[in-house]
Amino acid sequence: MSLNAAKKELAAAKRALSSMRGATSFEVFEEEWRDLLNCLEKLWNKVERGCQYDKNRFQPWQGRFSNLRKKDMLLRYLKQARDADNHSIQEVAEVKPGRRTMNFANPGNGYIEHMEIRNGQVVQYSGDPMIVTDHPPTVEAVKVKNSGSWYNPPASHMGNPVESKHPVLLGELAIKFYEKFLNEADEEFHNKP
Incomplete structure (x- = not known):
């Protein structure tokens, strides 16, 4: 098995981010933000599926990333925002007036x-x-509610402050994390002799 399906999701997330930067309306921007959130979650799932052949080794290896997704403010928020988008009618971004x-x-x-x-x-x-x-007016990620708990846009990621609630910044940080996760998984489970 390979991680090609996960790599396609990473490429799709990068395209969504690029489209967000070039969006000429909030509707297009928000659609691409939702796409980016979904691509990141699909990337995560496809890495899991691509490494199932070595489940006993993969699960402990993946554990540190799983813990980060639960504890890191950015990663936790992105998963919860994606879940809110897919399982409710909540907004995941809003325009803040100038x-x-x-x-x-x-x-x-x-x-x-x-x-x-x-x-x-x-x-x-x-x-x-x-x-x-x-x-000027700007776009910000908004707090979301899942299973009775509220999740605010992140104030930090990997111990560093997040300077803005703008989805483009959040997307850039997320793509760096998930690209590193994907590359390390590929190296550990698919490129070793």
Whole structure:
């Protein structure tokens, strides 16, 4: 047996990620995100099936990856988001509207003598210097519920902080993990003399 079927799922996950980056609508983006989630789970299952011929050796080897899928915030979330997509009517992503932030240029306290806002725009301001930043709309992964438990988008992966809830970032991190898992399985169970 080989892991060709799992390798095809990895390629499909990478295509979904590429399509997410180029999506021109939220509907297309979300469809590709759901595809990516499903491809990752299918990759996992197809590696298992491809290594069943040596089950007694494979299961203990796979154990460390199985534990990570249960304990690592990113990996656990991705599996639960995929399950929520497949077994419920929950959303797995949403558009966060754009926003504007205003912060004093100098950290700490600041002083506003006068500020006038019309139609969401500052038309008159006097006071300490401010930095005004416009943040465009973005897409974020959302918390999902499975079997009575809630799963939040990850704050960490493999001990490192996850800087964003954006599905593209989550997909990139996931693909790195699952590609490593697939390559190590291939090396251990299919490329040894």
